[in-house]
Amino acid sequence: xxxxxxxxxTCTSLEAGLRAGEIGxxxxxxxxxxxxxxxxxxxxxxxxxxVGRAWRTGxxxxxxxxxxxxxDALVRSWYASGKKxxxxxxxxxSPLTGGALLGDRVRxxxxxxxxxxxxxxxxxxxSLGGLSRVAGMAADFCDAAGYDEIILETVGVGQxxxxxxxxxxxxxxxxxxxxxxxxxxMKAGLMEIGDVFVVNKADLDGADRLKHEIExxxxxxxxxxxxxxxxxxxxxxxxxxxxxxxxIERRRQTEEASGLLKTRREQRAMDRVQRLVRDDLRxxxxxxxxxxxxxxxxxxxxxxxxxxxxxxxxxVFHALKTQGDFS
Amino acid sequence: xxGARIRVLVGKPGLDGHDRGAKVVAASLRDAGMEVVYxxxxxxxxxxxxxxxxEDVDVIGLSILSGSHMELLPQVRERLQAKxxxxxxxxxxxxxxxxDAEELQAxxxxxxxxxGSSTADIVAFIQNTLNHQx
Numbered sequence: 001x002x003x004x005x006x007x008x009x010t011c012t013s014l015e016a017g018l019r020a021g022e023i024g025x026x027x028x029x030x031x032x033x034x035x036x037x038x039x040x041x042x043x044x045x046x047x048x049x050x051v052g053r054a055w056r057t058g059x060x061x062x063x064x065x066x067x068x069x070x071x072d073a074l075v076r077s078w079y080a081s082g083k084k085x086x087x088x089x090x091x092x093x094s095p096l097t098g099g100a101l102l103g104d105r106v107r108x109x110x111x112x113x114x115x116x117x118x119x120x121x122x123x124x125x126x127s128l129g130g131l132s133r134v135a136g137m138a139a140d141f142c143d144a145a146g147y148d149e150i151i152l153e154t155v156g157v158g159q160x161x162x163x164x165x166x167x168x169x170x171x172x173x174x175x176x177x178x179x180x181x182x183x184x185x186m187k188a189g190l191m192e193i194g195d196v197f198v199v200n201k202a203d204l205d206g207a208d209r210l211k212h213e214i215e216x217x218x219x220x221x222x223x224x225x226x227x228x229x230x231x232x233x234x235x236x237x238x239x240x241x242x243x244x245x246x247x248i249e250r251r252r253q254t255e256e257a258s259g260l261l262k263t264r265r266e267q268r269a270m271d272r273v274q275r276l277v278r279d280d281l282r283x284x285x286x287x288x289x290x291x292x293x294x295x296x297x298x299x300x301x302x303x304x305x306x307x308x309x310x311x312x313x314x315x316v317f318h319a320l321k322t323q324g325d326f327s
Numbered sequence: 328x329x330g331a332r333i334r335v336l337v338g339k340p341g342l343d344g345h346d347r348g349a350k351v352v353a354a355s356l357r358d359a360g361m362e363v364v365y366x367x368x369x370x371x372x373x374x375x376x377x378x379x380x381x382e383d384v385d386v387i388g389l390s391i392l393s394g395s396h397m398e399l400l401p402q403v404r405e406r407l408q409a410k411x412x413x414x415x416x417x418x419x420x421x422x423x424x425x426x427d428a429e430e431l432q433a434x435x436x437x438x439x440x441x442x443g444s445s446t447a448d449i450v451a452f453i454q455n456t457l458n459h460q461x
Contacts, residue, residue: 024411027383035331098332099357105378106367119381123332123362 011039015046021146023118029141030120033134044137047144052265054143056150057248058168060130060190063156065174066200068107069235070244071153075108075117077245078149086118086147088139090132092155093123100124104153118147129163130154133279136167136272157190165193166271169261170251172244174198175214177206191217194228195255196247202232202240226254285316333361333457335386338375339368340403343393348420352388355446356453372402380412386453391421397430404435416456420444 009028017025032040057074059067071087078085089104102121122132131154132138139150154164165171173194178201197214199207214230221227229247233240255261285291291312298308337353339346346368353363364382366375379387387407389400400419407413419431420440428439438452 024380027381031331031334031383093362094357097358097360099360100362101353101357102362102364103367106365119378121364121382125332 011043011046014043018043018047018141018145023116026118026141026145027120029144030122030134030138033137033141034122034125034132040137044140047140051140051143054139054148054150055170055252056139056152056168058152058154058164058171059174060154060157060161060164060171060193061174062158062176062179065156065176065179066235067153067156067174068104070172070174070198070200070233070241071104071151072108073235073238073241074149074151074245074248077242079117083149084116084147085149085151086120086142086145087151087153088120088122088132088135088142089153090122090124090130090135090155093125095126098125118142118145124155127163128161130157130161131163131167133275135163136268139167159189162189162193166264166268169255169264170195170248172196172198172248174200175210176201177204177210179210195251196244197228197230198244199230199232200235203234203237207232226258226260285312289316289319291316333386333453334364334382334384335361335388335453336364336366336375336379336382336384337388337390338366338370338378339390340370340372340375340399341391341393341395342369343391343395344368345392346390348392349388349390352390352420352446352449355450356388359450359454361453372399372406375403376406376410376412379407379415380410384415385457386416386418388449389417389419389421391419391423394422396421396423397427400431400436401434408435416453418449418452420449 014025014029014032018029029043032043059071061067068089071089075085075087089102091100091102091104093100100123102123104121105119108119120138122135122138124132127133131152135152139152142150152164152168154161171193173190175197176199199210199214201207211230211232218227218230229251231240231243231247233244235241252261255264294315295308295312298311299305335356337349337356339349349365353365356363364378364384366378375387375389387403389403391399396419404417407415407417417436418438418440419436423431423439423441428441431439437456440449
């Protein structure tokens with residue numbers, strides 16, 4: 001009988017497990033990230049030099065566009081060509097209870113579940129950018145455990161949830177003919193982050209028209225270099241899926257050749273630093289420094305909320321400069 | 328929303344197309360603040376245990392109304408043990424006669440919820456058992 005991972009797990013044991021590609025160790029490492037375990041940073045640091053071997057593909061789009069079905073096809077295609085895929089599928093947490101119903105496994109092909117593809121359902125836990133706050137960390141752990149094709153599937157998004165662009169090497173935006181009218185409104189945000197656009201449900205009317213609309217929108221871009229490809233497919237009927245996989249792989253070659261990939265990965269590291277600093281500072285300022293109390297007092301004095309905010313910021317920086325540490 | 332959350336896999340083992348009960352329970356657990364991984368219909372014991380390992384769940388709740396519970400449910404338990412995952416709290420629900428329920432509890436199922444069980448009881452059972460452990 002294998003020993004239970006939980007009873008005696010340490011940073012060292014998880015590191016060894018990850019190096020050996022053990023699924024249980026990977027699963028626990030991701031939970032460490034989600035639960036902000038005290039030793040998650042040392043564990044992550046142990047793999048810093050190796051992380052970056054895997055390709056990261058983001059799949060995003062409105063609810064019901066066919067993200068899970070496309071992801072299923074990607075996983076199968078890469079698995080069939082000898083790759084080791086891992087899927088991180090994000091669903092929303094309830095803002096009221098914090099609970100979540102994670103249903104991405106329902107749509108996965110049975111044959112995928114029987115292979116050694118790693119699948120992790122993640123709740124976004126209040127993160128508003130379409131991903132979980134720790135999705136990047138979870139992807140690092142998959143990379144460390146030897147998975148070489150990491151797919152990040154976002155929650156169903158509207159226009160502004162664009163965290164996926166900084167978390168992946170290639171971002172696939174999937175739409176349907178029903179999204180058609182929305183594309184006009186979506187010129188910003190979602191429509192700016194796609195490296196490959198896929199119009200799914202091409203068995204319905206309007207798919208070609210939407211494809212042309214997207215292409216027209218792309219032609220208006222200031223830079224005409226490395227323009228995204230726009231494809232149609234029917235995930236349901238299995239038509240055009242191979243072409244999507246090929247387009248993703250062409251895009252990778254383009255990014256590698258143009259130096260875009262390097263830029264993106266550097267930007268990704270920077271984004272993560274900024275995001276973690278922002279989140280950590282926010283949490284500490286509100287929970288440890290007693291800012292909420294001060295804010296309530298100032299508001300009760302009849303001060304304008306915006307002025308209160310400026311006042312608090314001045315106080316925080318003053319404390320930083322005089323004490324060097326405000327914790 | 329930080330810190331640990333209870334993660335539960337809700338699964339339907341075997342050839343049983345009735346998933347209303349499983350979905351009602353899954354929704355109740357979600358509303359109680361848990362993260363629920365629903366795996367859909369027609370899963371084998373192997374698929375369920377593999378999914379539970381990948382998802383690092385604290386609890387597995389199996390719903391079965393097909394009558395083959397004495398065949399399939401012990402297999403899930405055996406596979407969990409073989410993989411060293413016996414820290415996972417194992418519960419079941421569905422059309423399960425009392426004698427069978429007792430036997431399943433002797434075989435590692437912490438609780439069996441038969442017809443008429445309330446979702447509040449299931450939520451409370453999970454919360455109390457896990458709080459007691461930690």
